[in-house]
Amino acid sequence: xxxxxxxxxxxxLVTLVDSPPVWLWSALxxxxxxxxxxxxxxxxxxxxxxxxxxxxxxxxxxILTGYTGLISLGHxxxxxxxxxxxxxxxxxxxxxxxxxxxxxxxVPALASLIVGAPSLRLKxxxxxxxxxxxxxxxxxxxxxxxxxxxxxxxxxxQRPEIFGLSFEGDAAFTYLCLGFxxxxxxxxxxxxxxxxxxxxxxIRDNDTAARVMGINLxxxxxxxxxxxxFITGLSGALYGIYLSFVSVEGFPFLLSIEALAILIVGGxxxxxxxxxxxxxxxxxxxxxxxxxxLFSAQMDAMFTTGAQELKSMLYGLVIxxxxxxxxxxxVGAWHDIRRIWVNWPLRY
Amino acid sequence: MxxxxxxxxxxxxxxxxxxxxxxxxxxxxxxxxxxxxxxxPLTGPPALLGVAASIGHKIAIAEANAAGGINGRKIKxxxxxxxxxxxxxxxxxxxxTDVDKAFALLGISGSGQSIAVMPLLEKAGIPTVIDVAPxxxxxxxxxxxxxxxxxxxxxxIIHLVNYLADKNPGxxxxxxxxxxxxxxxxxxxxDTVVKAKKLNVVYSGNYKxxxxxxxxxxLQLKDSGAEVFLAGGIIGENIAMMxxxxxLNIKPVVGIFWPGRVxxxxxxxxxxxxxxxxxxxxxxxxxAAGKAFLExxxxxxxxxxxxxxxxxxxxxxxxxxxxxxxxxxxxxxPTWACTITELEKTKNVETGIMAPISFGPGVxxxxxKLQIMQSEFSTxxxxxxx
Numbered sequence: 081x082x083x084x085x086x087x088x089x090x091x092x093l094v095t096l097v098d099s100p101p102v103w104l105w106s107a108l109x110x111x112x113x114x115x116x117x118x119x120x121x122x123x124x125x126x127x128x129x130x131x132x133x134x135x136x137x138x139x140x141x142x143i144l145t146g147y148t149g150l151i152s153l154g155h156x157x158x159x160x161x162x163x164x165x166x167x168x169x170x171x172x173x174x175x176x177x178x179x180x181x182x183x184x185x186x187v188p189a190l191a192s193l194i195v196g197a198p199s200l201r202l203k204x205x206x207x208x209x210x211x212x213x214x215x216x217x218x219x220x221x222x223x224x225x226x227x228x229x230x231x232x233x234x235x236x237x238q239r240p241e242i243f244g245l246s247f248e249g250d251a252a253f254t255y256l257c258l259g260f261x262x263x264x265x266x267x268x269x270x271x272x273x274x275x276x277x278x279x280x281x282x283i284r285d286n287d288t289a290a291r292v293m294g295i296n297l298x299x300x301x302x303x304x305x306x307x308x309x310f311i312t313g314l315s316g317a318l319y320g321i322y323l324s325f326v327s328v329e330g331f332p333f334l335l336s337i338e339a340l341a342i343l344i345v346g347g348x349x350x351x352x353x354x355x356x357x358x359x360x361x362x363x364x365x366x367x368x369x370x371x372x373x374l375f376s377a378q379m380d381a382m383f384t385t386g387a388q389e390l391k392s393m394l395y396g397l398v399i400x401x402x403x404x405x406x407x408x409x410x411v412g413a414w415h416d417i418r419r420i421w422v423n424w425p426l427r428y
Numbered sequence: 429m430x431x432x433x434x435x436x437x438x439x440x441x442x443x444x445x446x447x448x449x450x451x452x453x454x455x456x457x458x459x460x461x462x463x464x465x466x467x468x469p470l471t472g473p474p475a476l477l478g479v480a481a482s483i484g485h486k487i488a489i490a491e492a493n494a495a496g497g498i499n500g501r502k503i504k505x506x507x508x509x510x511x512x513x514x515x516x517x518x519x520x521x522x523x524x525t526d527v528d529k530a531f532a533l534l535g536i537s538g539s540g541q542s543i544a545v546m547p548l549l550e551k552a553g554i555p556t557v558i559d560v561a562p563x564x565x566x567x568x569x570x571x572x573x574x575x576x577x578x579x580x581x582x583x584x585i586i587h588l589v590n591y592l593a594d595k596n597p598g599x600x601x602x603x604x605x606x607x608x609x610x611x612x613x614x615x616x617x618x619d620t621v622v623k624a625k626k627l628n629v630v631y632s633g634n635y636k637x638x639x640x641x642x643x644x645x646x647l648q649l650k651d652s653g654a655e656v657f658l659a660g661g662i663i664g665e666n667i668a669m670m671x672x673x674x675x676l677n678i679k680p681v682v683g684i685f686w687p688g689r690v691x692x693x694x695x696x697x698x699x700x701x702x703x704x705x706x707x708x709x710x711x712x713x714x715x716a717a718g719k720a721f722l723e724x725x726x727x728x729x730x731x732x733x734x735x736x737x738x739x740x741x742x743x744x745x746x747x748x749x750x751x752x753x754x755x756x757x758x759x760x761x762p763t764w765a766c767t768i769t770e771l772e773k774t775k776n777v778e779t780g781i782m783a784p785i786s787f788g789p790g791v792x793x794x795x796x797k798l799q800i801m802q803s804e805f806s807t808x809x810x811x812x813x814x
Contacts, residue, residue, distance in 0.1 A: 123522040130515065223607055232608040234540065238547075323514050325544040329608065330514040388471040388511025 094273040096266075113258055117251030125250050131362050132257035133318045138342045138354040139268045140311030145340070146349040147277060148304040149284030153208045153336050154195075154215030155312055158188040160331040161218055162313025163320030167235040168228060177240035181317055188313030189306045191218070196305030200298050203287075215336065219328045234327030237320050257318055264311055268351045271307065280304055284349070341395055345402050347409030356410040364398060365391040454764045456531025462497075462755065462762070463504045464489065464748075465524030466535040467517055467545075468560070470509035474538060476663060476690065479736045481560050482507055483729065484744020485534050490728040492752050499760050503752070506530060510537050517541040521548055532556065532755065532767060534748055539563040539609060549574055555754070555767040559747035560740065563613070567793035573768050575787055577747040579709045579796045581610065581685070585617025585658075587798040588683050588707035592656055593625050596681055602631035602654030604645055604669070606661065614660040614685065630654050639665065646672035649680075656681045659704075663688050667696045674700035681705070689801070690738040691808050702805035705813070709796035710742040710782045714809035721745070721781050746779040753777060 087093045097103055116128055137159060144150050165187035170180035195214040199207050222229045229235070239248045240256075247253045271277045279300045282290035291297050320326040338361065346357020365387065373380035383390055406413050456463040466485055468478030489503045497503060506528040508520035517537045524530045532555040536542040539561035549556050550571050558566055562578030603618055605611035611634070622629055631652035633645050646669060649657060657673075657680040659666045666688045673679065682704040689706040691713070697704075711717040725737055754770035755762045772791075776784035783797035801810035 121526040123519065123526040126519050126522045130519075232612055234543075234609070236543075319515075323518065323544050324547050325514070325540065327540055327609070329540050330544070332513065385470050385507055385509050387509040388513070388516070391511075 096269055096273065110258075110262065114255070117254050122250055125254055127362060127366065129250070129254050129257050129322055131358055132254065132261040133315055133322060134339075134342070134358045134362060135261045135355055136257075136264045136318065137312050137315030138339055138346070138358050139264045139351060140308045140315060141339050142343055142349070142351060142354045143268060143271065143280070143311065144304050144308035146343055146354070147272060147280040147284060148301065150199075150301060150304060151204065151208045151340075152211040152308075153340070154211035154213070154218075155308075155339055156331050156333055156336040157195075157211070157215030157218040158192065158309040158312040159316035159319065159335060160215075160222065160326075160328060161188040161191050161309075162316030163326045163331065164222060164229055164235070164316075165313065166317035167237050167320055167326040170240070171235050171237050172228075177242050180240070181314060184313045184317030185310040186313075188309040188316070192305040192309030193302065196302050199305075200301050212336075215333065222328055232327065232329075234325055234330075236325050238324070239321055253321070257322075260314060260318060264314070265351060265355065268311070268354075272351065276300070276303065281349070338395070341399050343409075344399060345409055347411030350409070350411040352414075353409050353411035356414070360398070360410060361395065364394055368394060454531065454762075455525075455529035457501070457762065460501060461504050462501045462532075463506055463528060463530045464751070465506045465508070465521075465528060465530030465533050467508045467510050467520035467524065467533075467537055467541075468535050469512035469537055470507070471511050473663070474512040476692070476738070477560060477687065477740050478509075478512075478535075478537065480690075480738040480740035481535050481744035483725075483733055483736050484559075484741035484746075485748045486733070487725050487728050487741065488745045488748030488752060491724070494728070498752060498756050498762070510541065512538060512541065514541050514544045517545055518548060521545050525552055525554060530554065531762075531764075532751055534558075534751060535560055535744065537561070539565075542566060546571070546574070553764060555751070555764055555771060557747040557751045557771070559743040562793070563609075570790050570792040573764070575750070575771050575774075575792050575794075577750060577785060577794045577796070578743060579798055580793075581613040582617040582620075584685060584707045584709075584798060585614050586620055588685070588705065588800065589618055589621040589627075589658065590625075591707075591800045592658075592681060592683050592705060593621060593627060596656050599628075599655040599681070600630045600653055601627050602633075602649045602652060602657045602680070603629065604631075604633040604635060604642075604649070604658075604660050606637055606665065607634055608637050610662065610687075611660060614658075618658060618660075635661075635665065640668055642668045642672050643675075645669070646676060649673075650676050650678050654680055656683070658683045659688075660685070661688065663690075663693055667693060667701075670697045670700040670704070674698070683707070686710075686739065689810060690740075692738070694803055694805065694808050694810075697805075699805050701803055704803045706801050706803065706810055707798055708739060708801060708810075709798050710739050710746075712801050712810040712812060714804075714807065714811050717781055718742075742781045746782055746785060749779050750774055750777055750785055 092098060117125055141152065141155050144152055162184040166180040166184040169175045169183045170177055195211060199210050202210055223231050239253055247256045279295045282293065282295055283297060283300055287297055323330050342357035342361050343354060345360055347353025369383035372383060402409060466482060468482050469475055470478050486505060489505050492498060493502050506524050508524055510516040510520045534557055536545060536558050537560060542558055542561060543565050553573050556574045557577060558574065559577045562576050562580055564580055566574065567576045605615045631649045631654045635645060659669050659682055661669060666684050684704055684706050686706065686708040689708050694701045713722060721742060726734060754774060755767050757770045758766040772787055772789060774785060774787045776786055778784050785794045787794065800813050802813045803810050
């Protein structure tokens with residue numbers, strides 16, 4: 081009798097998906113997401129877009145913080161760099177949107193070399209503060225480089241048209257975001273199971289032991305920074321397009337904290353966790369409002385007119401609850417449910 | 429039981445989320461109601477502006493409803509908080525248009541936020557009257573369905589600096605601005621007059637958004653010997669600057685801009701805020717028009733909301749009056765097209781709290797007349813000086 085989900089070969093351990101039903105569910109989910117713009121109204125669709133864009137950014141941060149264990153408090157710096165790179169290339173210099181997206185990845189990746197190199201000997205709180213400082217420096221550079229960035233006035237960004245395909249409409253733009261999210265998810269899952277990904281995890285778990293095993297800490301940490309910044313930059317470009325206007329004010333520091341909250345709630349170090357965490361954090365206030373509105377119109381109004389304060393409280397409460405009762409996040413909870421399902425009625 | 433609850437929740441969420449585009453040509457109108465939507469910063473520091481503006485909208489709506497509504501239909505006001513976060517403004521606009529099915533919009537948060545939602549508003553075609561943050565991008569180029577009540581920041585600054593320059597000829601000038609779009613606008617307006625009148629600028633500072641400590645900046649201002657000072661902060665920054673000037677025991681002629689021309693700011697400045705000059709396009713509360721507005725508000729608002737009334741309540745009230753009047757002129761079956769046409773035909777609409785409001789073909793900006801006011805700490809008020 082099967083008593084658990086055990087890996088018996090190395091091949092099984094690194095396989096992307098270990099069972100056909102998971103492929104089936106994943107395909108159904110993607111089909112559902114493709115159908116979504118046909119049935120959802122514009123408001124609900126905006127949540128879907130935000131989820132897709134945030135998933136890309138969260139997966140980017142997950143490579144650095146989740147896989148490699150390098151805490152970043154300044155990821156909004158890469159996000160805003162990506163957004164500006166796209167806006168400058170496409171809106172200001174009328175380059176092709178694909179060049180814009182490439183720039184949105186490459187420019188933050190280059191910027192990450194600047195912050196990553198001095199940070200190689202730093203860990204924990206020291207690294208967190210360094211990255212935080214980086215995000216402030218980036219904002220100052222953007223505001224001062226008026227000749228390129230228009231300074232505080234910002235840059236308007238149009239929805240792109242790629243090879244005759246217009247992404248002007250919400251439905252089309254949702255598909256573009258979905259494409260980026262699915263591509264990023266596959267990319268990060270593949271990184272995780274590759275030699276590089278295993279080196280990241282080794283560094284996270286014990287960097288001294290990793291070095292003893294022959295892992296070049298500097299090279300891999302820098303690679304984690306570059307990959308993470310590249311992906312986060314893409315998310316920034318999508319976010320800029322969604323906002324239709326790129327300015328430093330549209331990228332507040334709190335986005336960095338929100339991104340960390342997503343990883344904690346979802347389950348640090350797991351791509352699935354980053355996705356689940358994003359869905360929960362983005363939809364939590366709306367779902368709560370929906371539930372409360374069933375009780376009274378006054379509660380609904382409270383959520384509408386004091387939304388931001390209530391949302392901040394909800395985020396804080398959820399993070400505290402997860403840290404106390406489910407530190408492995410939603411992914412941990414999912415694994416527990418699966419284990420109970422398989423082992424029931426036995427306890428283990 | 430859990431299964432039933434889960435199914436019920438899914439059905440409920442599905443119904444809520446899948447309400448597709450409205451079947452009727454123009455949403456937000458039933459036999460008894462017209463829905464007007466608004467998105468404002470109701471939490472966080474900019475709430476001082478957003479809450480006040482929404483109160484202004486409420487006063488105009490309550491006034492119209494008390495008079496029987498718009499051609500027999502009561503106005504329902506739907507308000508969303510964006511916390512001054514652009515992404516939330518976009519979602520807020522989508523909510524009030526798609527879920528709450530607003531017929532028209534008012535307000536729309538700050539300048540960056542309203543710029544970001546402009547493509548959305550234009551595409552939707554919903555009649556919109558913006559009143560919180562009048563920046564040129566909102567009316568240049570003119571959009572068919574978007575109208576702006578107010579005056580541009582540039583014009584405001586030019587008017588204020590011209591007045592202070594004429595009143596203080598040959599004096600040394602100092603200026604400090606914020607490192608954002610607002611600050612650039614203030615500086616641009618200032619520079620225009622500096623060039624034209626060849627002003628002697630001895631201090632020019634720039635501060636980071638969120639800065640609270642102005643001791644070093646004000647010390648530099650003192651050392652420069654500036655006799656006329658344009659404080660380009662918004663709210664809290666101007667208070668901190670005035671307190672520092674008081675500590676340094678210097679009292680230059682000070683000019684501030686209308687976002688900070690609210691009574692709570694004057695109270696927080698204390699005696700240091702006495703005699704400062706401000707520019708605005710709405711009447712001060714100390715005047716007859718301001719007092720009449722407060723009286724009207726008292727009769728229409730709950731007491732708790734009266735505390736949130738400031739100059740932005742006046743701009744909000746005026747914008748709502750213009751919109752309501754345009755819908756009313758469309759008769760029993762108002763449509764978006766008719767409302768936009770009527771808004772365009774707006775000519776000299778009197779609100780009692782600012783100069784008459786007019787728009788026109790290709791003119792989407794009301795271009796209000798400006799006036800200079802001076803503060804009086806003993807009565808916590810601003811009084812016109814010209």
